Amino acid sequence: xxxxxxxxxxxxxxxxxxxxxxxxxxxxxxxxxxxxxxxxxxxxxxxxxxxxxxxxxxxxxxxxxxxxxxxxxxxxxxxxxxxxxxxxxxxxxxxxxxxxxxxxxxxxxxxxx
Amino acid sequence: xxxxxxxxxxxxxxxxxxxxxxxxxxxxxxxxxxxxxxxxxxxxxxxxxxxxxxxxxxxxxxxxxxxxxxxxxxxxxxxxxxxxxxxxxxxxxxxxxxxxxxxxxxxxxxxx
Numbered sequence: 569x570x571x572x573x574x575x576x577x578x579x580x581x582x583x584x585x586x587x588x589x590x591x592x593x594x595x596x597x598x599x600x601x602x603x604x605x606x607x608x609x610x611x612x613x614x615x616x617x618x619x620x621x622x623x624x625x626x627x628x629x630x631x632x633x634x635x636x637x638x639x640x641x642x643x644x645x646x647x648x649x650x651x652x653x654x655x656x657x658x659x660x661x662x663x664x665x666x667x668x669x670x671x672x673x674x675x676x677x678x679x680x681x
Numbered sequence: 682x683x684x685x686x687x688x689x690x691x692x693x694x695x696x697x698x699x700x701x702x703x704x705x706x707x708x709x710x711x712x713x714x715x716x717x718x719x720x721x722x723x724x725x726x727x728x729x730x731x732x733x734x735x736x737x738x739x740x741x742x743x744x745x746x747x748x749x750x751x752x753x754x755x756x757x758x759x760x761x762x763x764x765x766x767x768x769x770x771x772x773x774x775x776x777x778x779x780x781x782x783x784x785x786x787x788x789x790x791x792x793x
Contacts, residue, residue: 572724599779610687610770610785611725618779626780658724667713667732668774668781672724 571595572673574659580679587646589676591659593639599662600642601670602626602634604655611658617642649680683708685773687784694791700758702787704771707752711773715781716745716756719768728769729756761791 571594581587591600601616603626613626615634623634631653633645646653657676663669686705694700704714715730731738731745731754738745744757758765771784 608690608785611783613780616779660724662779667730667776668779669715669727669730670781671727672717674724675722 572659572661572671574657574673574676576676577674578677580681581649582681583650584648587649587678587680589644589657589659589678591642591644591673593642593661595661596639597661597663598639600636601660601662602632602642602644603658603660603672604628604653605658605675606655614644614657646678649678651680654678654680683782685771685782685784687771687787689787690785691788692790694761694789696761696763696791696793698761698791700756700761700765700789700791702756702769702771702789703753704755704773704784705751705753706773706782708773708775708782709752710775710777711782712776713774714745714747714754715772715774716743717770717772717783719770719786721767725770758789761789763791763793765789766791 573592575590602614603611612628617623617636635643659673660670716728717725718728719725729740729743742759747754769787772781774781
């Protein structure tokens with residue numbers, strides 16, 4: 569998994585509660601990404617980061633925020649979880665190749681009841 | 682224009698057969714087309730990729746065919762094995778962007 573860990577790996581929470589997912593990398597990559605994976609939709613980009621404190625929105629950013637205070641950690645926060653945010657969340661890093669080769673973490677399965 | 686359309690959604694193949702997954706794109710600025718393989722409970726893993734200056738790339742039993750004029754590319758898995766059973770995603774990107782655009786995925790099942 570290219571030195572990427574995600575925590576927690578599984579989480580069940582209730583509607584309206586805040587949730588933070590963590591992505592940690594050990595190889596000092598500049599770019600980090602958060603995706604969600606849902607049946608029939610493939611992988612959709614939520615937010616990404618191109619450096620410490622530098623982030624940008626993806627195609628499904630509503631209801632999510634991110635933070636990156638150090639190179640190795642990229643946090644995804646659901647301020648008030650909803651059932652529509654039940655999904656599998658993947659973190660990815662961009663490799664050092666000039667093209668967008670991305671390498672994924674093991675994923676976090678989030679269930680919002 | 683940013684979409685990548687992938688088909689079929691699911692595919693069942695007999696062991697030893699050829700699996701073919703197709704993708705189509707609209708954005709002519711795309712210049713890198715990777716394929717990812719994902720096993721249940723795991724993250725997607727880069728399988729093979731192609732750039733539009735070639736029409737075909739082969740790595741073992743996996744081949745990407747690329748048709749620039751039709752804006753289509755496909756993954757062929759020769760001599761398909763039960764261990765190839767997974768979900769496959771095509772993707773596309775261009776040099777001047779930081780993002781990958783993914784297809785919706787194909788679930789491949791190879792039966793012995």
